[in-house]
Amino acid sequence: MSLTALSNDQRDALQELTNIAMGQAGASLATLLDEFVDLSVPRIRVVEVVDLPPVLADLVGKTNLVSAVRQSFQGYLRGEAIIIFGEPGCQALADLMGFEGELGESGENELLLDVANVLSGACLGGMMEQIRNFTETNGPAELSFSMPLVMARQVMAEQLIDPQKVQWSHALLLEVNFTIKNRDFIAHLTMLMPEDGIEKIRGIIDEFIAAF
Amino acid sequence: MSLPILVVDDSAMARKMLIKSLPPDWDVEISQAENGVQAIEAYRAGKAAVMFLDLTMPVLDGFGVLEALRKEDLNSMVIVVSADIQPVAQERVMSMGAIAFVKKPVSSELISNVLKQYGVI
Numbered sequence: 001m002s003l004t005a006l007s008n009d010q011r012d013a014l015q016e017l018t019n020i021a022m023g024q025a026g027a028s029l030a031t032l033l034d035e036f037v038d039l040s041v042p043r044i045r046v047v048e049v050v051d052l053p054p055v056l057a058d059l060v061g062k063t064n065l066v067s068a069v070r071q072s073f074q075g076y077l078r079g080e081a082i083i084i085f086g087e088p089g090c091q092a093l094a095d096l097m098g099f100e101g102e103l104g105e106s107g108e109n110e111l112l113l114d115v116a117n118v119l120s121g122a123c124l125g126g127m128m129e130q131i132r133n134f135t136e137t138n139g140p141a142e143l144s145f146s147m148p149l150v151m152a153r154q155v156m157a158e159q160l161i162d163p164q165k166v167q168w169s170h171a172l173l174l175e176v177n178f179t180i181k182n183r184d185f186i187a188h189l190t191m192l193m194p195e196d197g198i199e200k201i202r203g204i205i206d207e208f209i210a211a212f
Numbered sequence: 213m214s215l216p217i218l219v220v221d222d223s224a225m226a227r228k229m230l231i232k233s234l235p236p237d238w239d240v241e242i243s244q245a246e247n248g249v250q251a252i253e254a255y256r257a258g259k260a261a262v263m264f265l266d267l268t269m270p271v272l273d274g275f276g277v278l279e280a281l282r283k284e285d286l287n288s289m290v291i292v293v294s295a296d297i298q299p300v301a302q303e304r305v306m307s308m309g310a311i312a313f314v315k316k317p318v319s320s321e322l323i324s325n326v327l328k329q330y331g332v333i
Binding site for chain 1: 225267268269294295300304315
């Protein structure tokens with residue numbers, strides 16, 4: 001078995017953990033935008049970093065233009081949250097947030113940052129809550145976040161990440177998406193964790209499984 | 213006779229958590245389904261006097277199941293068990309015939325409260 005692979009049970013348990021966490025993120029987004037948000041079934045993959053561009057394109061849609069915000073987290077877990085917004089949902093966002101007229105690029109970026117922050121904070125916060133509830137963590141299971149940054153506007157998903165610039169060899173990729181059907185809005189929340197994080201997650205998941 | 217109950221969730225882990233949260237002395241015969249289509253089949257086979265139903269699932273989601281059941285005059289007590297905690301989701305499932313909404317992660321306390329409330333136990 002490869003060092004980085006997850007067993008079916010581990011994948012299933014991590015999927016459920018993510019599902020619970022995304023529910024809180026979805027509820028926060030629904031409150032923020034005052035719309036009903038459809039939640040996806042979480043997708044989980046262990047990928048070689050060199051394969052990230054096509055994998056992301058596959059998750060998000062190969063021909064779709066996207067904008068994205070990244071935010072790194074560290075502490076109990078370490079990794080990157082990348083929130084990928086499909087166009088034209090970005091334009092719908094200003095409308096959803098109750099802004100009228102042209103926002104301009106900096107105004108739009110600010111909206112993306114706000115929404116991304118809500119999603120990554122609620123989702124990772126939800127995950128940490130489950131981890132604290134179901135496992136015997138050593139020391140406080142806390143995360144800290146970097147400032148979110150707009151990493152790209154209106155690019156193809158394949159162009160979001162340059163594997164040359166990533167220090168890791170493998171990544172655990174979790175993806176959930178939030179859609180608002182009648183508004184053409186979609187936001188993919190992807191979380192990437194490096195190989196050492198995969199081992200930690202595997203330990204957490206095994207404890208979670210053993211608790212039931 | 214044991215009460216036939218159906219646990220519907222795409223996650224095996226989630227089904228296990230739910231089954232573990234059921235009252236230990238409750239006389240039931242438990243069936244499981246991984247998606248909405250399987251749930252409807254099990255319901256038609258009489259395996260779901262009580263149904264614990266997840267919302268976010270592949271193939272056919274929980275909303276789809278409720279809609280299908282409503283068309284065949286819903287002869288099951290459906291308790292929605294979901295991580296989707298939007299108030300609108302709760303209102304929607306209740307208006308579609310679910311008797312209760314339980315938020316994930318489930319606990320034996322949450323489950324037995326609902327079952328007591330509806331006189332199932």
